[in-house]
Amino acid sequence: MIDQRALPARLEVVACQNASRVAEAIADMTVRGAPAIGVSAAFGLALAGLQSTAADVPAWRADLASAAETLISARPTAVNLAWAVHRILRVAEANLPLADLRERLLSEAQRMADEDVATNRRMAELGSALIQDGDTILHHCNTGALATVDWGTALGVIRMAHEQGKLIFVLVDETRPRLQGARLTAWELQQYGIPYAIISDGASGYFLRSGQAQKVFFGADRVAANGDVANKIGTYMLALAAHTNDVPVYSVVPSTTVDLSLANGDQIPIEERDADEVLGIQIKGESVVPTGAKARNPAFDVTPHSLLTAIVTEKGIVYPPFIENLARTLRAEN
Incomplete structure (x- = not known):
């Protein structure tokens, strides 16, 4: 993501390696704007799903729930943040093997990003x-x-x-x-x-x-x-x-x-x-x-x-x- 704290003096890109870092970026306004923090949180939760070391689905979902709480608490006013996190959590409820669930979360986060672009262009028109x-x-x-x-x-x-x-x-x-x-x-x-x-x-x-x-x-x-x-x-x-x-x-x-x-x-x-x-x-x-x-x-x-x-x-x-x-x-x- 573009580090918005550095603009306009410098155009810097920040890479977030885990859900906690995404939550930190949302809280300190590295990324800001309701749609942007919503999609960022979706990718953050997908990261949590990919990085969880849980051996079974119930334990994996517990790890997701903990990461979701951290992400939602980063900024309370923007409804897109909680909406995006809960949308990813619903995908995690699918009756699928753990490996498929991990991949499904990432696909859903990317779908949300693509939808945001289409939504914004339609509003612009x-x-x-x-x-x-x-x-x-x-x-x-x-x-x-x-x-x-x-x-x-x-x-x-x-x-x-x-x-x-x-x-x-x-x-x-x-x-x-x-x-x-x-x-x-x-x-x-x-x-x-x-x-x-x-x-x-x-x-x-x-x-x-x-x-x-x-x-x-x-x-x-x-x-x-x-x-x-x-x-x-x-x-x-x-x-x-x-x-x-x-x-x-x-x-x-x-x-x-x-x-x-x-x-x-x-x-x-x-x-x-x-x-x-x-x-x-x-x-x-x-x-x-x-x-x-x-x-x-x-x-x-x-x-x-x-x-x-x-x-x-x-x-x-x-x-x-x-x-x-x-x-x-x-x-x-x-």
């Missing part, structure tokens, strides 16, 4: 219809190929619009405190040749109120049944500013990110990360905060469904009322 020639799009966090297996979610939509020949411009939120927008989204846009400008998170309201942005796009790590979305911290304030200024707001997510078991966003667990991510910022080698300062560092916030114009999935673009249309769309055949 559907969502690109929402972007008009000449649009300036305000984008939060990173939702491109780095956050998935390929193409991406919200940034995949933007990329597709660009490849269709639409003349677009992207305003890239820095996305503090880890700067996924400034470091990763800007880097990806450069690779695609899409014009952009980085803005501070606090500047988004200015561009929305002054009419300098026509659309807002972001992804999500979990979507509740009523359409509330949990996404990178700062998304809620961005959606509020866009809604106040009558700018359309779109969340782009694969159907696996929708968690119909949760009635609303209040039930989504929100990861709080180490305060050092906030306190460790330096200018010219010196800390910008007083010695002994404290910080809070929620990694996500919840944007109420009332602020969203639509949710783009590979099964279709879902409009309000989300409580009805999300479930109906997810039940539809591709």
